[in-house]
Amino acid sequence: AQSVTQLDSHVSVSEGTPVLLRCNYSSSYSPSLFWYVQHPNKGLQLLLKYTSAATLVKGINGFEAEFKKSETSFHLTKPSAHMSDAAEYFCVVSDDDKIIFGKGTRLHILP
Amino acid sequence: KAGVTQTPRYLIKTRGQQVTLSCSPISGHRSVSWYQQTPGQGLQFLFEYFSETQRNKGNFPGRFSGRQFSNSRSEMNVSTLELGDSALYLCASSLPTGQVLTDTQYFGPGTRLTVL
Numbered sequence: 001a002q003s004v005t006q007l008d009s010h011v012s013v014s015e016g017t018p019v020l021l022r023c024n025y026s027s028s029y030s031p032s033l034f035w036y037v038q039h040p041n042k043g044l045q046l047l048l049k050y051t052s053a054a055t056l057v058k059g060i061n062g063f064e065a066e067f068k069k070s071e072t073s074f075h076l077t078k079p080s081a082h083m084s085d086a087a088e089y090f091c092v093v094s095d096d097d098k099i100i101f102g103k104g105t106r107l108h109i110l111p
Numbered sequence: 112k113a114g115v116t117q118t119p120r121y122l123i124k125t126r127g128q129q130v131t132l133s134c135s136p137i138s139g140h141r142s143v144s145w146y147q148q149t150p151g152q153g154l155q156f157l158f159e160y161f162s163e164t165q166r167n168k169g170n171f172p173g174r175f176s177g178r179q180f181s182n183s184r185s186e187m188n189v190s191t192l193e194l195g196d197s198a199l200y201l202c203a204s205s206l207p208t209g210q211v212l213t214d215t216q217y218f219g220p221g222t223r224l225t226v227l
Contacts (some may be wrong), residue, residue: 043218
């Protein structure tokens with residue numbers, strides 16, 4: 001059965017420091033994996049998507065994620081946090097007939 | 112290109128009533144999916160429509176239904192509202208290029224439903 005676990009419900013980092021948002025998944029098939037971001041009172045916006053073409057996926061706004069099959073992980077990183085990165089982030093796993101969202105990680109940026 | 116639009120943005124209903132939410136996809140997108148977002152359960156997939164047919168369905172009771180029109184616009188209906196139906200309902204559209212749930216989806220801002 002499919003599942004996705006975001007290991008931290010809240011993460012706080014100082015502006016200019018690296019960001020790491022952790023995601024582990026399980027899937028019976030070769031899944032598609034996504035990271036979406038949701039700013040307050042806004043819909044979700046795609047940050048990046050893994051589709052088996054490359055294990056290191058680069059997304060928008062300087063974010064990237066690495067697919068590690070042996071660890072069943074798809075962690076999201078950014079080298080230097082910006083105040084505008086404060087939002088909620090969702091890791092998503094899907095296959096042909098199911099799509100599962102993680103519970104979300106709220107990222108706080110400290111000045 | 113205009114994004115996904117949802118109407119209304121906010122809605123207040125009472126228990127037992129029914130409600131209809133509307134979603135207009137990005138021009139050219141033929142698939143529309145619906146999601147429910149609550150603090151307790153997070154984001155959950157309701158159903159997906161393509162070419163006026165429901166192709167995928169999540170684990171929600173039959174009180175939740177939807178339809179899609181020939182212009183790809185979609186409506187979601189919830190009958191006999193319960194307090195637990197209070198949520199943000201998000202609609203997303205995609206082209207799609209293949210199996211829609213593995214495609215990139217573009218989300219609308221959502222409809223905030225409050226059931227009293």
